[in-house]
Amino acid sequence: MEVKTHIAIVSVPVYSHLRSILEFCKRLVHLHHDIHVTCINPTFGSPCNNTKALFDSLPLTLNQMFLPPVNMEDLPHDIHPAIQVQVIISRSLPLIYDALKALHASSRLAAIISDGLITQVLPFGKELNVLSYSYFPSTAMLLSLCLYSSMLDKRISCEYRDIVEPIEIPGCIPIHGTDLPDPLQDRSGAAYKQFLEGNERFYLADGILVNNFFEMEEGTIRALQQEEEKGIPSVYAIGPFVQEESCKEGSNDIKYLRWLDKQQCNSVLYVSFGSGGTLSQEQIEELAWGLELSGQKFLWVLRPPNKFGIIADIGARHEDPFEFLPDGRLRGCFMSIPRNLLCHCGWNSTLEAVVHGIPLIAWPLFAEQKMNAVLLTDDLKVALRPKVNENGIVEREEITGIIRNLMVGEEGKEIRQRMKNLKDVADDALKDDGSSTVTLTQLALKWKSLS
Known part of the structure; x- marks a missing residue:
């Protein structure tokens, strides 16, 4: 009887992030039929039509686990979507841990892969003695900023937006402070503190999977890989993953x-x-x-x-x-x-x-x-x-x-x-001998060796 390698995926209830991590899952099981994937999905309220369509398009080989909706009735109706997501993540963590623990007990997990917005899951892997990865649905440039954000925080005392000269991020093109992500535009705000705390948890990962291909950000990815001996997690460029949509006859x-x-x-x-x-x-x-x-x-x-x-x-x-x-x-x-x-x-x-x-x-x-x-x-x-x-x-x-x-x-x-x-x-990167396919296959072989 064929032994399948079991991987747990933890998503976040953000449409753009869901699209990305589910496309990764589809690519993984398409290339490796002996890998079984269970996607754990925190929920709140009723999913929108676009989200329903995402799950309806998944192959039967991808198992879905929808957690009970968290209670959001105590939050203001006009709360910012980013704060709403953080609250959902925080309140879903006990449910996620219980789900992972149950999966590991019933079918030994080879790895846990969680979305980059939910780095709180990374310590769960250590507790369960399972390899724990972060799926990063953005650029290696942003990842470099995240991994070095504490260093920048100590080196720079003023608001980033007030710095005249471009800021140096390892392996990246210099960038003006006004072009840094929203949480970095107010260093006294709660979002900035959460940004730093979340980035520190990346260092608990056994690796970070980036939705890009090596050749598109070669300088940045090389710079990060060269720092692995200094504690930077292994970085794997395995994309690009995009959703291929088709129109049904009769649709608008x-x-x-x-x-x-x-x-x-x-x-x-x-x-x-x-x-x-x-x-x-x-x-x-x-x-x-x-x-x-x-x-x-x-x-x-x-x-x-x-x-x-x-x-x-x-x-x-x-x-x-x-x-x-x-x-x-x-x-x-x-x-x-x-x-x-x-x-x-x-x-x-x-x-x-x-x-x-x-x-x-x-x-x-x-x-x-x-x-x-x-x-x-x-x-x-x-x-x-x-x-x-x-x-x-x-x-x-x-x-x-x-x-x-x-x-x-x-x-x-x-x-x-x-x-x-x-x-x-990009086309070459996804060919059988392309950089992204080879990198993903190397990871898959590592996970299979643990089954």
Whole structure:
């Protein structure tokens, strides 16, 4: 009888993170049929339709365990989504530990792999005497910042945003303090303290799996790997993992695809800010006019404005987005479709653009997206980034100019060629003898040896 290697995955209830870690799971069991995966999912409330679709798309070889929903009734209704997630994680930890302990008792676990947002799970592996890994659904650049954040905290005394010179992060392109992730913009805040504490727990990991391929961030990954003797966990570049979506006949998406089929290659700009990103009312109007004035064809995934700049997976208002556009002929100039991708520099969207060879306009909103924009524009040079005014708004003239530059300008041609080259390298990384596939196979063999 075949002995299967059992791996436990611990997710977090954030749509973008779920997409990434579940695609990793699918890739793992596709390459290694003798590995059995159980995904432990903390829950709260009812999942949104997009989340339901994610789980419905999983192969039967992936076992799902949904934990009882945690009680959130004591929290304010207008709490920031990031705080909401942290509360869910904290209150789910006892349930996660009990689930892992039961799985290990019934079917000896070879490894536990938890999302990078829930580093509190890493000590559970030590308690159960099981290898414990962190799945990092973002860049090696952000990982380097996380691993060296305590060092920066001791070296720099002022707010990062007030530093004039770019900040040096080991193995990375220098970055301005204003482009560091949201928790680092206020060092006196609770989010900053939680950021440091979470990063310290990364050092408990037996390894960190990064959703990228070696060739895209070679300098950063090499720098981290060279520091393993100094206590840095082993870093494994095993991506890119992206979700391949298809349209069903009769769905609203079909008519947009038919329209796209009639357009010339590279003639349409797709505007989207990911699974939950939103803009202010003022910025929506500027973007709308900038798109029209550019004279280029476009598809825009438009959502109502939100004070946090992000719509949580639940509780989002279902409003008509056309209500938030300027009056006039603009209403007939674009189509709105319920899909993700491009522009906001979320890592899932960025990798989808790379895998499909699509050049970018980098318009970061929150979290680590400004860091991603720096990587794309200043390091890889496969994107253009619009300038914001003193009020944090990208004005219509700036939008018009950067769209034309990307789509019909000489700089856009160069960016398109560099992105095509990056796409080819990404394709190679996922081949049987590619860097990511070889790295994942080496890990899988290690886990199988423990069964």
